[in-house]
Amino acid sequence: MxxxxxxxxxxxxxxxxxxxxxxxxxxxxxxxxxxxxxxxxxxxxxxxxxxxxxxxxxxxxxxxxxxxxxxPPIPNPSKIICLAFNYKDHAKEQNLIPPDEPAIVIKPRTTLNGATSDIVCPSFVSKLDYEIELAVIIGKDCKNISEKEAKDAVFGYMILNDASARDIQAKDKQFTRAKGFDTFAPCGPWITSADEIPEPQNLKMTTKVNGDVRQNSSTSNMHLKVYSIVSLLSKAMTLEKGDIISTGTPAGVMLNKPDAIFLKDGDKIEMEIENLGKIQNTVRFV
Known part of the structure; x- marks a missing residue:
């Protein structure tokens, strides 16, 4: 459904x-x-x-x-957990090795934004970037669960754009403020229930900016897989129904690229993950 x-x-x-x-x-x-x-x-x-x-x-x-x-399909999750460097191709382009345990950032729920709403960015941000991610919706409260139990804890999936201000990220030396601005998590367009996605590790994913393909990958490139992520996170914190886990982004973001083309006012971002629909957002600097 x-x-x-x-x-x-x-x-x-x-x-x-x-x-x-x-x-x-x-x-x-x-x-x-x-x-x-x-x-x-x-x-x-x-x-x-x-x-x-x-x-x-x-x-x-x-x-x-x-x-x-x-x-946003879920209005008030207790947590939005985002993984860093979890795709092999993205880690490779950053000259990194994917971590064997989740390296996470917590985004505030005020970042949540609709599938067709504007991404509103403060004018002092100079390096706004995009990150297409497969987001997992937790369907039951759980703690210290196995990977097998994790499968039953997943209610469904959606697309999430983990928008990031790279200049703020470099200044702060960490991610929270850079990823925490209001509207910096467009998501949706809906939740697709887990029974419709029996194999979450083989979904094509693409990002286009003004029609140009920027990211073209697959969830098969994840280092830590969905059920492993859920299990490992549950050993650190109680996962609650409605929590959102965003599982990392593949190659193609502008981070640390010498020829980076960061997002500008009026840019149109289209993200699609196979069988999950599309989100389409316009960037507005204010």
């Missing part, structure tokens, strides 16, 4: 997506008589999703996706 969080006429909802049609929360309630909760997190992780999913085949997708604006 594909589940999107949406906005229409300043009213928030969520919906199952099927092509260009959606089945909204309100329509689910009217077609089943079941009082679906308003919170998408309650719906996804507290049993309602499983109950409704079995009835979806008998329901009508009766509204147009084009009538809505995308919101």
């Amino acid at each position: 594909k589940i999107a969080r949406l906005l229409r006429q300043n009213m928030e909802t969520y919906a199952f997506v099927n092509g260009e049609k959606v089945l909204t929360r309100e329509s689910m309630t009217s077609q089943t008589g079941i009082p679906i909760p308003q919170s998408i997190k309650d719906f996804l992780f507290d049993g309602w999703y499983d109950e409704i999913k079995s009835n979806v085949k008998n329901m009508s997708y009766n509204e147009n996706l084009s009538d809505f604006k995308f919101l």
